[in-house]
Amino acid sequence: MRIKTLMRCSSGIVEARESLAAAAMRLASDPGGCLVVMDGGRLAGVLTPADARAAGPSTVPCLAVHELPAFTSGLTVADAMRRDPVIVPPDATSSDVAHALRTRGHRAAVVADSVEVMGVVTTTDLLGALVERLEQETPPRLSRLLVAVSLAASPGRRRSMHTALDVALDITRRHGAMLTLLHVMRGLSRRVAEGLPAGVEADVQRWRLAEARAALARLVPREDRSTTRVDVRAGDVVEGVLNSAATTGAELIVMGGRPGAAVVRETIRRAPCPVLAT
Amino acid sequence: MTRDVRSLLRPVPAVEPTATLEDAEAALRSSGGGEAVAVVHHDRLVGLVTADDLAAARPSAATTLSIGEVRGALARIPVESIMRRDVATIVPDTPIAEAARLMRDGRGPLAVLAGDDLVGLVGAAELLSEVEREESR
Numbered sequence: 526m527r528i529k530t531l532m533r534c535s536s537g538i539v540e541a542r543e544s545l546a547a548a549a550m551r552l553a554s555d556p557g558g559c560l561v562v563m564d565g566g567r568l569a570g571v572l573t574p575a576d577a578r579a580a581g582p583s584t585v586p587c588l589a590v591h592e593l594p595a596f597t598s599g600l601t602v603a604d605a606m607r608r609d610p611v612i613v614p615p616d617a618t619s620s621d622v623a624h625a626l627r628t629r630g631h632r633a634a635v636v637a638d639s640v641e642v643m644g645v646v647t648t649t650d651l652l653g654a655l656v657e658r659l660e661q662e663t664p665p666r667l668s669r670l671l672v673a674v675s676l677a678a679s680p681g682r683r684r685s686m687h688t689a690l691d692v693a694l695d696i697t698r699r700h701g702a703m704l705t706l707l708h709v710m711r712g713l714s715r716r717v718a719e720g721l722p723a724g725v726e727a728d729v730q731r732w733r734l735a736e737a738r739a740a741l742a743r744l745v746p747r748e749d750r751s752t753t754r755v756d757v758r759a760g761d762v763v764e765g766v767l768n769s770a771a772t773t774g775a776e777l778i779v780m781g782g783r784p785g786a787a788v789v790r791e792t793i794r795r796a797p798c799p800v801l802a803t
Numbered sequence: 804m805t806r807d808v809r810s811l812l813r814p815v816p817a818v819e820p821t822a823t824l825e826d827a828e829a830a831l832r833s834s835g836g837g838e839a840v841a842v843v844h845h846d847r848l849v850g851l852v853t854a855d856d857l858a859a860a861r862p863s864a865a866t867t868l869s870i871g872e873v874r875g876a877l878a879r880i881p882v883e884s885i886m887r888r889d890v891a892t893i894v895p896d897t898p899i900a901e902a903a904r905l906m907r908d909g910r911g912p913l914a915v916l917a918g919d920d921l922v923g924l925v926g927a928a929e930l931l932s933e934v935e936r937e938e939s940r
Contacts, residue, residue, distance in 0.1 A: 526938070579858035584885060588862045588876055596865030604864055620938030627931040648927050651934050652907040658937060659900035668901050703894050752894075754918070772889045774905055 528622050529615035531654055532636045532644035537561070541569045541603040548602050549577040559633035559645055562606045568642055570606035573632045580605030610635050615643055623651050667700040671775035673707050673766050673792075676740050689781040689803045694749055696777070704753045705773045706741045709765030710734070730759065763791045770796060777801060805898045811933065812895070812915060812923030817841040820849060820883035824860055825874075827852050827882045838926035839912045842886045848914055848921045850886030860885050890914050895922060903930050 539548050541564040548560060552574045562570040582597050583589045611625045611634040622634050626648060633647040672693035690706070697704040710733060713726065721729065734757050741755040756773070758765040770778055778800045782789045786802075793800045816830035820842050827840045831854055834840075842850035860880070862873055891910040893902055895917055902913055902925050912926035 575855045575858070578855065579861070581859070581863055582865070583862045584856070584859045585876075585880055587880070588860070588866070588868070588873070591868045592863055592865045593867065596867075597863055600863060600865060618938055620935045623931040623934035623938075627928050627935075632927070648931065649907055649909075652903045652927075652930055655930065655934050655937060656900055656903045656907055659898070659903065668897060701896075703896070752896075754916070768889065772891065774891055774893075774910060 526619045526654060527615070528613060528617045528619060528634075528636055528646055529643070531619060531650055532615070532646045533558075533650065538563055538642075539572065539602050540564065541601065541606065543602050544598070545577060545580060545600040545602055545605050546598060548572055548605075549574070549581065552577055558649075559647055560602075561635055561642055561645060562602055564603070568610065568612070568635060568637070569603070570608045571610045571631075571633050571635060571645070572602055572606045573647075575632065576605045576607055607631060612637050613646075614638060619646075619651055619654060622646055626651070667696065667702045667776050669703050669705070669773055669775050670697055671705045671707055671766070671770050671773055671778045673709070673762075673778065673780040674741060674744065675781065676708050676737060689779050690744060692801065692803050693779040694746070694753075696779070697749070697752060702752070704749070705756050705769065705775065706744065706753060707756045707758070707766060707769045708737050708741055709762045710737055710757060710759045712759055734759070762788050763795070766792050767795055767797075770798065779803065805900075807896050807898055808893060808902050808913075808915060808923075808925050808929075809895045811899065811902075811925050811929040813837070813929065815839070815841045815914075815921060815924040817843045817921070818852075818882055820844050820886070821881050823878050824857060824880050824882060824885070825878045828857055828877070831857065837924070838928060839924060840882070841914065841921055841924070842882055843921065847919055848890065848892075848916065850883065850888050851890045851912065851914060852882050852886045853912060856885050856887065892916050893925070899930075899933055903933070906930055 537560045539560045539562055541562050559571050559573045562572055582592045611631045613622050613634050613636055615636055633645050635642055636644045670693055672689055693704055737757040738755050745753045756769050776798050778796055780802055782802055789802045816834040818827050818830050818840055830840045839851050839853040841848055891905055892914045912924050915923040
């Protein structure tokens with residue numbers, strides 16, 4: 526594929542003397558993007574969000590306190606940009622550009638002919654094209670599922686949990702997917718926590734986590750163990766499900782409970798993927 | 804046939820959560836320019852620190868600290884104070900298209916787990932190699 530069919534023609538341009546903070550704000554809306562840096566009409570470099578972050582104030586508070594705002598606000602794009610940009614002609618192939626970016630450790634290449642800058646192409650753009658190409662060859666299937674499992678003892682909840690787990694395992698097998706079994710533990714009640722000697726609460730919490738992991742692992746049939754993993758979190762159930770779904774990149778969340786139940790409703794409202802309530 | 808990420812895996816440098824930023828930078832250098840260092844405790848992955856995270860932790864040119872003071876701080880600050888705790892994980896069977904999709908969406912680098920064992924890392928460099936390979940097919 527020729528890079529001229531993939532490049533971003535309307536890439537942002539920024540002057541080297543401009544404020545780094547302002548340029549970082551422009552980049553914030555496009556984490557996979559980059560700005561072309563010009564200096565006196567000539568190409569001077571490129572600026573990606575990572576470059577801006579690296580040159581900005583330290584992310585460690587005990588180091589950042591030694592960076593006076595009056596000084597950091599004086600940082601310019603020139604302080605952060607990559608000065609040796611990868612420059613490719615418009616008829617370069619995506620393979621040529623990928624090779625140049627990989628070997629030189631850059632994230633973006635400037636597409637230019639002998640006269641002017643025509644656009645940019647980033648690692649994100651190349652990966653997007655790779656995804657499209659591979660998905661054309663193999664239609665997408667579900668590859669990661671999350672099932673929220675309650676280890677509570679009530680018979681009703683256990684029945685609902687087993688239904689959700691059975692459904693999730695069935696989909697996982699048919700799609701050749703990976704399944705995460707999640708249990709979200711509630712924290713210790715304040716009365717119990719206050720009754721524990723200092724330092725013991727953390728030990729109790731570790732013990733509860735280990736017990737929950739073992740209980741989840743026992744729920745998985747032997748033939749499904751290689752395609753399942755367990756995840757135990759503490760705190761709010763909906764937050765736990767959403768965080769686990771984000772971490773595992775789940776494409777489908779399966780959970781027990783009526784679709785009208787508050788936890789299910791809230792999960793459906795906020796989930797980044799479809800939710801199947803059984 | 805759908806190719807999975809096994810063919811892209813490379814060893815991951817690993818440090819303990821109490822290792823310092825200086826240790827993590829050294830581990831990254833010794834890996835020959837890798838993208839991230841795994842943070843492992845009791846043989847379990849607990850986080851990831853990328854080269855970008857380490858660069859962002861360093862003070863800017865506007866710092867009032869001397870070079871020696873910065874060096875001293877980097878030799879004291881533990882990696883657990885900057886590590887990413889919510890690491891995107893995949894399994895060795897994950898199709899390359901899926902890994903590329905996660906990376907395209909800004910979820911990487913991706914830790915590859917076989918059960919609880921960390922067996923590798925897939926980052927931009929590995930997937931750019933795949934772009935090169937696909938093009939030459």
